[in-house]
Amino acid sequence: MSLPDAFHEIAERVNNWGRWGPDDEIGTLNLITDTVVREAAAGVRTGRRVPLALPLRQGGVQTGMIPGRVDPLHVMVQINQEIFGPGTVACNDDAVTMGLQAGTHWDALPHVSHSGRLYNGRPAGSVTAHGGAEFSGIEKVRTIVSRGVLLDVARARGVERLAGGHAVTPEDLEAAEELAGTRVRAGDIVLVRTGQIQLLLAGDRHAYSHPSPGLSIHTPRWFHARDVAAVANDTLTFEIFPPEIEDLWLPVHALHLVEMGMLQGQNWNLEELSTACGETGRYEMLLTAMPEPFTGGTGTPVAPVAVL
Amino acid sequence: MSLPDAFHEIAERVNNWGRWGPDDEIGTLNLITDTVVREAAAGVRTGRRVPLALPLRQGGVQTGMIPGRVDPLHVMVQINQEIFGPGTVACNDDAVTMGLQAGTHWDALPHVSHSGRLYNGRPAGSVTAHGGAEFSGIEKVRTIVSRGVLLDVARARGVERLAGGHAVTPEDLEAAEELAGTRVRAGDIVLVRTGQIQLLLAGDRHAYSHPSPGLSIHTPRWFHARDVAAVANDTLTFEIFPPEIEDLWLPVHALHLVEMGMLQGQNWNLEELSTACGETGRYEMLLTAMPEPFTGGTGTPVAPVAVL
């Protein structure tokens, strides 16, 4: 069994292998130039900051459906420990065990492979137990700060949240772009709001997980045409799940991460941001969304901040 | 045994308990107002971004000296796993176990207590194995983006790095401030460069750990006078270690975290930033240094980015 023609036709059109040289390991993040960042900073109006990460804790996003992707187990390794003797300053120290994709996170480029290949044609076998990802590991990303644009699809469609079976299409993105009043351009990080995370915030992580609205297989071409640097949304699966085309699982992952070399983010809480943008009618921001530099990491927790 | 008068005299002068109300849990981060952030964004000149975090991996900073503070153990829990059957898109997923203070990190306010108290008078006993920090846990910090100012003490003193026994004094800070050409003001995040991290980058984590140059017990008053929001530097211990006053261990921790309610950062790699600032003669930046929101966390890894 292999991936269908429908997939390969799109793959051919959005493929970025070699675009930034044969040794490139960061893909579309190359589109975030100094100019892009300078202009993004210049676009800050109020200085208001909105956090987009979920808290990291047991009883978070994970249901056990994805083996090994465990919610954070936060533990104290020292509690008021008077290391230097009685009556001295006392220390608290903690540790954590967690799946790197367990909460609000970025998928690094090697998070998926298809047909034996990773982004830029690297062999899938270069990901090993010993060192993780040899190529495009998350530590290769130096920084992620750029202009962010909220494409509030739920609001543009006039609903509180999209239905579980809703595939977000290029038309949806353009309707939200019109609402946003700014054209998505090279180097932007696009935040696509479905509202699905309301289910999680209401306490039902199973309903949140699936069925889920999410990006259609047709959106990668749109992101590619606009030269977007990265895309994130407020769902567990990122793309519509179960998938639009029977037995074609995770096609958007494969197109974004492998073909385009574009990071994608999941479980981003866009609710407060939606409210804030709705109030001002302004949907662009300076967005900081820096990965934690795990050597060989195929993902990373991230605590993004929108500066309005 | 209790803390000496020399400590309490300073503590009294820098104490911020009640300043932002009896229920405040974030201390001097209150000083980062929308205006501060708006001006910091307006101060971006080139859009160049400099990362300040060390890679997260085994063989990192830790020597085993601090029990339970373990370097990141990064593991793959899925490698090219064809979850949905042969020939489908294959997944890589990873997990980590690590001390929250193991690498480049922020100390949260409850990282230390003294005399049975945490910041704002909360009882030290409110930190528990069950939930971590009940008050001022790192998840209470909504965002950290502000103006950053590099106080390059090593350069101001004309050395590559400060000697192990060097206590950074208010005079050192003012000399570096003069070099920086900007006055440190309310809401700023101050980055103090000693150069000590060069030892770590050269592969000697033991030499890096101690003896270490670091902040003198006299600097908290300076930071307090300037209403600084947070301070970070490029050492393991933050303050001079072994300490200036015999048997008075970690006094700067106690003054910053408990008395002032001011976050402090350690193991920040300021070398590339120093070079960049030296080239332009400009030592201020937009600094993003967002914690990962571990519920009850007394610390957090952080991957700061300076936008110049």
Next chain:
Amino acid sequence: MSLPDAFHEIAERVNNWGRWGPDDEIGTLNLITDTVVREAAAGVRTGRRVPLALPLRQGGVQTGMIPGRVDPLHVMVQINQEIFGPGTVACNDDAVTMGLQAGTHWDALPHVSHSGRLYNGRPAGSVTAHGGAEFSGIEKVRTIVSRGVLLDVARARGVERLAGGHAVTPEDLEAAEELAGTRVRAGDIVLVRTGQIQLLLAGDRHAYSHPSPGLSIHTPRWFHARDVAAVANDTLTFEIFPPEIEDLWLPVHALHLVEMGMLQGQNWNLEELSTACGETGRYEMLLTAMPEPFTGGTGTPVAPVAVL
């Protein structure tokens, strides 16, 4: 609020504090003498061995009900790694993160405290984040090998498994003892079979967890009278759950661990053993049930073996 008189009356009768000296840390394990073990070995008839542990894996016993008690996350840290160069012998290495009480386990004596005290009057506060249990940590147990006696309460009552609301009484134990055809005596390890674990083996960990049959508050006096060394059974909660007496939670834990200083085991799979004993009519065995010696551990995974 404090524990009721009903509890304290029993506590007084079964208390073993000081019985083996003020410094004792292993309680009723003192009853396992060389003679007891020599006779247990002499009682081996066939050499058949029956394992009593559940597999250690994700999707094990835990439901998330008990915070921090996480099922084993088993990960590979090396896969066919040719450490010494291409073509050399290749290595596989693994690691685990798990709750010590997550699967088939022993509760160490300091697993619970009541009224501020642990076994032998040690202060509850001697259990710390820094070192775990200072007294009676599981590493203090040198060995656990003794005679085991299966008290098959389910079979003695003629049922496949006891109902969720069934409190196992001293009368139940004596009926099972009669079935066993041997009198429980000093130094024995008693295995009480309820059959509840069948629910887990059938895939329903929620039904397994509660309501659960288990030991009645009246059984500690029986175990004390017989000078039993340890007791284990095939439930999550060990004692009947929810409890017999309203608002009196975990009284059997407190009586066994704190008052008597007697280890107790949970999640032991006694199904195959029950079949084996039923076939021969012989319910005694040489039992090995060695803890893993975690320094300061308040519990331990155990993989017990019955030698028939």
Next chain:
Amino acid sequence: MSLPDAFHEIAERVNNWGRWGPDDEIGTLNLITDTVVREAAAGVRTGRRVPLALPLRQGGVQTGMIPGRVDPLHVMVQINQEIFGPGTVACNDDAVTMGLQAGTHWDALPHVSHSGRLYNGRPAGSVTAHGGAEFSGIEKVRTIVSRGVLLDVARARGVERLAGGHAVTPEDLEAAEELAGTRVRAGDIVLVRTGQIQLLLAGDRHAYSHPSPGLSIHTPRWFHARDVAAVANDTLTFEIFPPEIEDLWLPVHALHLVEMGMLQGQNWNLEELSTACGETGRYEMLLTAMPEPFTGGTGTPVAPVAVL
């Protein structure tokens, strides 16, 4: 590069593939029959028990030389937590992160592969990040209880401990066997004492690690001739390290685990046992050394007990 002829000649002679059928996953453990165990139990003389495991804790055996093999990080997840309300019984619960081969352990058969194969010809690729070892995982071992024989090579040679460069030969084993006064026979677990662990117990884990005395490449033939069920010793590397034949790394691992299908144990503390056996002149015992049944595990901590 491939393994030299010297290796393959021995491999051919000791190979057990197919001996217990094409589907066998436990190798020489098949040699532990009911009769073997019955006789081992009958051989118990005093009932004295000697534990052979090192404590599990930070600051244990590991030096960081073997990536990912981390010493146990033991943490409390609940400390005197009154789960059911103030004044109720309070709970202590703990968790651990550790390498399965970090302390006293068994190597499972798939711990190494060579030439792309595991024991019984299974493909090396059947060990995956997803599930660990598909074949011969440690959970496939039902029980390990048998006769143990201490071959005290150090004592037989009249030294406190063997020198770092000493390769234990078949002649050494036979001299120790003569001292032991019993012939090693089918199904026995052989404990080979070098005394090397004295270095670890004295606090020097680096000296302990290497150079290390250990089994010569010529001993597998001896173990094979005697139909031994398993072998363990008191070193980190098990076999002499650095190796006897230049560039032939870990040949004994490959012969035992892959060719013979024989478990091997490392970091067993045989000091107290040596003293006990020396006192009585009797070197055989009933040995219990049960693995923890990690699903897919390529190793396991073990806390062996010798019953004399």
